[in-house]
Amino acid sequence: EVQLVQSGAEVKKPGESLRISCKGSGYSFTTYWIGWVRQMPGKGLEWMGIIYPGDSDTRYGPSFKGQVTISADKSISTAYLQWSSLKASDTAMYYCARAPYSSYGFDPWGQGTLVTVSS
Amino acid sequence: QSVLTQPPSVSGAPGQRVTISCTGSSSNIGAGYDVHWYQQLPGTAPKLLIYDNNRRPSGIPDRFSGSKSGTSASLAITGLQAEDEADYYCQSYDSSLSGYVVFGGGTKLTVL
Numbered sequence: 001e002v003q004l005v006q007s008g009a010e011v012k013k014p015g016e017s018l019r020i021s022c023k024g025s026g027y028s029f030t031t032y033w034i035g036w037v038r039q040m041p042g043k044g045l046e047w048m049g050i051i052y053p054g055d056s057d058t059r060y061g062p063s064f065k066g067q068v069t070i071s072a073d074k075s076i077s078t079a080y081l082q083w084s085s086l087k088a089s090d091t092a093m094y095y096c097a098r099a100p101y102s103s104y105g106f107d108p109w110g111q112g113t114l115v116t117v118s119s
Numbered sequence: 120q121s122v123l124t125q126p127p128s129v130s131g132a133p134g135q136r137v138t139i140s141c142t143g144s145s146s147n148i149g150a151g152y153d154v155h156w157y158q159q160l161p162g163t164a165p166k167l168l169i170y171d172n173n174r175r176p177s178g179i180p181d182r183f184s185g186s187k188s189g190t191s192a193s194l195a196i197t198g199l200q201a202e203d204e205a206d207y208y209c210q211s212y213d214s215s216l217s218g219y220v221v222f223g224g225g226t227k228l229t230v231l
Contacts, residue, residue: 037222044206044222044224045165045208045210045225047219047220050220061219101155101170102153102171105153105171105210106165107176110164
């Protein structure tokens with residue numbers, strides 16, 4: 001079974017750094033793009049960026065370039081989403097998802113990681 | 120403002136048919152990029168419902184169908200059931216700027 005398992009919920013203060021993870025299993029991790037999607041409370045889905053673990057080719061959405069860093073460690077089949085200095089506005093649910101289809105159609109999705117940033 | 124436009128809400132009675140539209144432009148749907156649809160039940164992660172415009176993943180009932188024409192796409196749900204009450208999102212690719220993934224703003228389906 002293809003599965004993406006994300007790291008647990010985080011509570012952080014503004015200015016702190018954070019890295020959340022997404023571990024893939026049940027498929028060849030290096031041969032599919034992995035995307036990250038943000039969902040702010042009560043809002044819709046926003047594409048943050050995508051990485052190809054095979055060669056770490058990474059693309060970012062216009063709103064997220066320079067705000068986050070996406071990386072992957074293919075030796076442990078894990079993708080990461082990282083912030084160097086969190087803001088309260090980063091409070092959201094973050095999902096990773098595999099992109100096996102054209103136009104980066106996503107399936108499956110991870111269960112989500114809730115990040116809360118509050119002083 | 121989302122690049123792909125969806126109605127904020129639709130509703131229907133059990134057993135009825137509803138459609139959800141997804142309107143794009145010449146740099147995304149109109150450029151020939153495939154459209155995908157996701158269902159997000161309350162408190163859960165999104166799930167792929169339709170891929171490549173009109174294909175259903177294994178396990179998705181044939182009550183769900185997708186279509187695409189010009190710069191728009193549609194999701195149809197027939198034989199509406201209470202468990203279909205959820206948020207639905209369309210998604211495609213946009214070739215403007217350096218190219219990026221785009222989602223619709225989402226549509227809340229209420230089963231009356």
